[in-house]
Amino acid sequence: MAIQTETELYAPIKQYFEDRGYTVRGEVKHCDLVAIRGEEPPIVVELKKSFNIPLLVQGIDRLRLTDQVYVAFELPNKGRAPHRLQWEDIRRLCRMLGLGIMTVQFYKRKKPAVDVVCEPTPYQLRHNKRAAMQVVHEFHERSGDYNVGGSSQQKLMTAYREKSLHCAYLMRERGPLSPRQLRELTGNKAVSSLLQKNYYRWFIRQSRGIYHLTALGEKALAEYAHVAETFQSGPDSSDDHSGAS
The missing domain is CATH 1.10.10 (Arc Repressor Mutant, subunit A)
Incomplete structure (x- = not known):
């Protein structure tokens, strides 16, 4: 079910972090979503309707604030990776950039499902x-x-x-x-x-x-x-x- 605006991603992702003990605020210093739990470093999530280069650029920019940055977008139709890629291609790309990935799948008669595709852990590239x-x-x-x-x-x-x-x-x-x-x-x-x-x-x-x-x-x-x-x-x-x- 295609969403109309990226703001539709906010509520389910907010709920995801709140269920895990985080306090969540929207639009904090140009960050779409910020989640904080106790004394832990902040988590920043940038939202877009779909996976694209502007989303990655925003995510990279937020790495100046914290190592815990996710890019989030609606899960494409039938769960396929965007742009005819494989999900492993998307994961590898975001790991190389130091970004995590979250997707949200929307349904007509049940709550949206949030999935963490990969965590924002630094990727160590080894040359062959x-x-x-x-x-x-x-x-x-x-x-x-x-x-x-x-x-x-x-x-x-x-x-x-x-x-x-x-x-x-x-x-x-x-x-x-x-x-x-x-x-x-x-x-x-x-x-x-x-x-x-x-x-x-x-x-x-x-x-x-x-x-x-x-x-x-x-x-x-x-x-x-x-x-x-x-x-x-x-x-x-x-x-x-x-x-x-």
Whole structure:
């Protein structure tokens, strides 16, 4: 049941805190709701009809007053997280900002239900060094910028795809080749693994230790002609990596 104004959130959230022994006041020094229990630090709750960036900005601003800040909004239809996200995405975002989350679900014939989605505890972000190194490695393994940032549902020109395309190009230009020949021509130390895994099915073993191009490989060279034409200038001296995309 969609609410008309954010003020409709105030009463159920006030009741939630009062049931837990807090005294609650509304609109205290620009804070939508302030709850205090004894000598404990104040709790501040900022209210909005829906989860949005202005709500987060207000919450961050209130962190100057107390560590106990919640952002509150109406529970979206059918309990789904807003903006087509997952609730864990919303929780992770707010934890990184140091904010708690409260939702209110309204019913036609019973009292609203208040739920604390996450507490306002500081989030300690830990970098994944291995994942970071993979990003750096992939960056340096690419010979150029062949993708448009923000693209979706499109095949990306990864370093692995580019190295596979280089092998395909050489086979088209020179005929069947051995892993040793391809390694010398491309500088790709892992070319044997690339041919054996044959991730894109661009290659076929013609005889012992000799590989040639398949129809799929020919099609790929036509599809990525703008990349294949860069191989005409000389061999790629970069090393390979083992992942495929």
